Amino acid sequence: MVHGCGVSVSQQQTRSGSTPQRRGDRQRRAIIGAVRELLQETPFADLSVSTISDRAGVARSGFYFYFESKYAVLAQIFAEATQELEELTQYFAPRGAEESPAAFAKRMVGSAAAVFAHNDPVMSACNAARSTDAEIRKIQDGQISTVVDQIVRIVEDEMAAGTAHPISEDIPALIRTLGATTVMMLSGDVTFLGPDGDIDRGVRVLEQLWLTCLWGGSAV
Helix, strand or coil: CCCCCCCCHHHHHHHHCHHHHHHHHHHHHHHHHHHHHHCCCCCHHHCCHHHHHHHHCCCHHHHHHHCCCHHHHHHHHHHHHHHHHHHHCCCCCCCCCCCCHHHHHHHHHHHHHHHHHHHCCHHHHHHHHCCCCHHHHHHHHHHHHHHHHHHHHHHHHHHHHCCCCCCCCCHHHHHHHHHHHHHHHHCCCHHHHCCCCCHHHHHHHHHHHHHHHHHCCCCC
16 A cells, blocks of 8 residues: 655654754655665666665665655655646646647647656656556556546536547547557657657657547647
């Protein structure tokens, strides 16, 4: 089971006052930073709490003060990535009257590309491990569902207004398929990108894919 930080801010303040809480926050961030660093060198499956603690400069007992497992750290990283995506997309703001479908697709895909680039190698490492690691798959699926649900609402509102004409009536399945394709492409999967690994080329294709599937390719 994946859990977040085991001790709330109010509990930390009660125990030690405001200054230790700030120190604790630095330690917590150090643990998250250590996982990010280590994933550039080691598959997530091979990471141990001891290795993470050593890199973070935190005692093993200190690690468990903030996180119940290495998966809890990963869950936090994914939550922060989702928050970053929300901010870049203006919290999944619907397409306004002045924003064309093409501009909307560019905003959504471009924001996702920026989040993947900023959070690599975590995204790529987890995507590679999801087929063999049930916990990673559970964490990823939860974050993906959050994003899919928000985009489904946008598309359904546009359909009701007569401004979107998706290629399928099953909007959740359509958005999930587009979302999965986007994740695989932006994770650098060679099956989607090809041997040259050209992310920019992949982003251009993704923009056209979203545009065509939701608006029939209309750019205006």
